[in-house]
Amino acid sequence: AQSVTQLDSQVPVFEEAPVELRCNYSSSVSVYLFWYVQYPNQGLQLLLKYLSGSTLVESINGFEAEFNKSQTSFHLRKPSVHISDTAEYFCAIFYGQNFVFGPGTRLSVLP
Amino acid sequence: DVKVTQSSRYLVKRTGEKVFLECVQDMDHENMFWYRQDPGLGLRLIYFSYDVKMKEKGDIPEGYSVSREKKERFSLILESASTNQTSMYLCATVGAGPSGNTIYFGEGSWLTVV
Numbered sequence: 131a132q133s134v135t136q137l138d139s140q141v142p143v144f145e146e147a148p149v150e151l152r153c154n155y156s157s158s159v160s161v162y163l164f165w166y167v168q169y170p171n172q173g174l175q176l177l178l179k180y181l182s183g184s185t186l187v188e189s190i191n192g193f194e195a196e197f198n199k200s201q202t203s204f205h206l207r208k209p210s211v212h213i214s215d216t217a218e219y220f221c222a223i224f225y226g227q228n229f230v231f232g233p234g235t236r237l238s239v240l241p
Numbered sequence: 242d243v244k245v246t247q248s249s250r251y252l253v254k255r256t257g258e259k260v261f262l263e264c265v266q267d268m269d270h271e272n273m274f275w276y277r278q279d280p281g282l283g284l285r286l287i288y289f290s291y292d293v294k295m296k297e298k299g300d301i302p303e304g305y306s307v308s309r310e311k312k313e314r315f316s317l318i319l320e321s322a323s324t325n326q327t328s329m330y331l332c333a334t335v336g337a338g339p340s341g342n343t344i345y346f347g348e349g350s351w352l353t354v355v
Contacts, residue, residue: 162342164343164344166346173346173348173349174331174346176343176344179343220284222344224342224344227291227335227342229274229286229333229335229344231283233281
């Protein structure tokens with residue numbers, strides 16, 4: 131069965147500090163990988179995705195994630211966070227016609 | 242842009258009431274989903290549908306049913322609401338194309354059962 135693990139349920143970090151949100155997955159078939167962000171009282175929005183090609187993917191707001199097939203990981207990073215990055219982040223895999231989401235990581239950026 | 246609209250953002254219902262959560266998408270996508278989101282549990286799939294009048298159970302279908310009479314509309318029904326169904330409900334749709342499959346979410350419906 132396919133599964134997604136996000137080991138960190140909460141990550142507090144000071145503004146302008148770097149951050150890494152970890153994501154590992156388990157799958158017996160090839161998958162697509164996604165990161166979604168959920169701001170307070172809103173639905174989930176696509177942050178970035180890996181389908182094929184370069185293993186490093188970037189979003190428009192400075193986040194990046196690197197697909198590591200040998201470690202089955204897709205960690206999300208940002209070199210310098212802003213207060214506005216405070217949100218919950220979900221890692222997800224897509225295979226066939228199904229999505230599987232991780233439990234989420236709540237990122238809190240402190241002034 | 243894809244638009245997924247959940248008609249009710251905040252609802253308060255009494256135990257035993259029948260509850261309808263409506264979701265409409267404007268991109269002619271075949272695949273639609275209902276999730277519930279609870280703290281520490283992430284998103285859990287309730288039901289999904291690949292076509293009109295077609296439905297499949299997800300991971301937690303108990304206490305729920307769905308209806309897909311038209312392609313753009315996917316309704317979640319709680320036949321007899323209970324307090325443990327207090328949650329945030331998210332509707333989603335999946336598109337396809339040259340850039341691959343991506344899931345699009347509505348804004349969510351917060352349901353409180355008292």
